[in-house]
Amino acid sequence: MRVTIREVAKRAGVSAATVSRVLNKPNLVEKETRRRVQAAMKELDFKPNAIARGLSSRQTDTLGLIVPAGITDFFFNELYQGIREASQSHNMRVLVFDSENSPERAMEGFYFLGQHQVDGIIFTSKMITEDFDPVIQRLGLPVVLVLAPNGAKTPIPSFDIDNVRAGFDVVSYLVSRGHRRIGMIAGKVPDTPWQQRLQGYESGLKHFGLPFDSQAVQTGEFSFDDGYRAMQRLLEKQADLQLTAVFSASDEMALGAMRCLYDNGLRVPDDMSIVGFDDVKVARMVVPRLTTVAQPFSEIGAQSVHWLMGALGRVITPSETGTYFLPHRFVERESVRTLV
Numbered sequence: 459m460r461v462t463i464r465e466v467a468k469r470a471g472v473s474a475a476t477v478s479r480v481l482n483k484p485n486l487v488e489k490e491t492r493r494r495v496q497a498a499m500k501e502l503d504f505k506p507n508a509i510a511r512g513l514s515s516r517q518t519d520t521l522g523l524i525v526p527a528g529i530t531d532f533f534f535n536e537l538y539q540g541i542r543e544a545s546q547s548h549n550m551r552v553l554v555f556d557s558e559n560s561p562e563r564a565m566e567g568f569y570f571l572g573q574h575q576v577d578g579i580i581f582t583s584k585m586i587t588e589d590f591d592p593v594i595q596r597l598g599l600p601v602v603l604v605l606a607p608n609g610a611k612t613p614i615p616s617f618d619i620d621n622v623r624a625g626f627d628v629v630s631y632l633v634s635r636g637h638r639r640i641g642m643i644a645g646k647v648p649d650t651p652w653q654q655r656l657q658g659y660e661s662g663l664k665h666f667g668l669p670f671d672s673q674a675v676q677t678g679e680f681s682f683d684d685g686y687r688a689m690q691r692l693l694e695k696q697a698d699l700q701l702t703a704v705f706s707a708s709d710e711m712a713l714g715a716m717r718c719l720y721d722n723g724l725r726v727p728d729d730m731s732i733v734g735f736d737d738v739k740v741a742r743m744v745v746p747r748l749t750t751v752a753q754p755f756s757e758i759g760a761q762s763v764h765w766l767m768g769a770l771g772r773v774i775t776p777s778e779t780g781t782y783f784l785p786h787r788f789v790e791r792e793s794v795r796t797l798v
Contacts, residue, residue, distance in 0.1 A: 480771065517770075625656065630665075737750045
């Protein structure tokens with residue numbers, strides 16, 4: 459005869475309701491209790507009724523994805539591919555909500571996805587603040603952050619790279635190639651991965667005894683045009699700065715900077731070395747090919763889905779909150795020259 463939830467509950471020393479929560483919303487159950495229930499299921503060879511489980515949990519086999527500005531940006535396409543493929547491997551669909559770079563729209567996205575009864579939510583690139591705590595707690599869904607720091611009180615896992623270390627590594631590389639006057643095109647938004655790259659840049663200059671000049675740092679919103687304009691501002695100060703290399707916080711801005719240099723009759727890397735960040739596909743296509751920091755976007759997306767599957771009880775995996783750092787990689791190509 460089929461083993462029942464009540465029998466599992468009795469073996470684990472918990473209520474039937476607790477067993478149901480372990481099956482349907484395991485993130486709401488204390489870890490030790492969850493472990494006891496799962497052990498009892500294994501001992502009794504308990505096989506949950508998939509139809510009954512779906513009805514009771516109202517699971518839709520759908521994950522929600524909140525993106526800052528569509529999935530057409532260079533790196534979001536690769537990130538989305540990792541999320542989509544991992545979701546498909548677990549027979550899950552992905553419902554995408556575009557927040558249009560607006561905190562208010564992002565908040566609306568949580569409500570929208572909650573109304574569509576998604577089983578979990580992936581939030582990308584913008585920092586979660588305390589303003590989001592009430593809605594996240596009210597929805598009661600597992601949430602995971604991708605390339606986004608957690609500024610909320612609610613414990614939420616985050617998958618990213620160590621952006622401070624990566625920014626430091628760029629400066630270290632440029633110094634090893636003989637550069638001492640290094641500028642940066644940074645991001646405008648505080649408390650984001652792009653600001654962390656600026657911290658790494660500043661730490662690198664300090665470590666190697668190089669002066670920090672605020673004029674050598676210009677900001678943008680990570681578009682090609684922002685990179686172009688930021689590079690133009692650096693060129694206007696070049697008589698004082700005497701830069702030989704510029705580190706861009708994104709590949710797209712780096713491409714804009716390269717175009718600006720070309721339009722001003724300057725060559726990369728002969729007149730100015732450029733290092734990007736992301737390693738989007740087009741970085742390998744431009745002339746010269748862009749030296750950059752590679753982020754494992756597809757793997758980051760897949761790992762975020764895998765964490766949600768663990769939180770939903772569909773796979774056995776650690777479900778602790780905190781930041782999970784995946785390794786970045788430096789990709790040396792043609793946009794940096796060695797100074798004698």
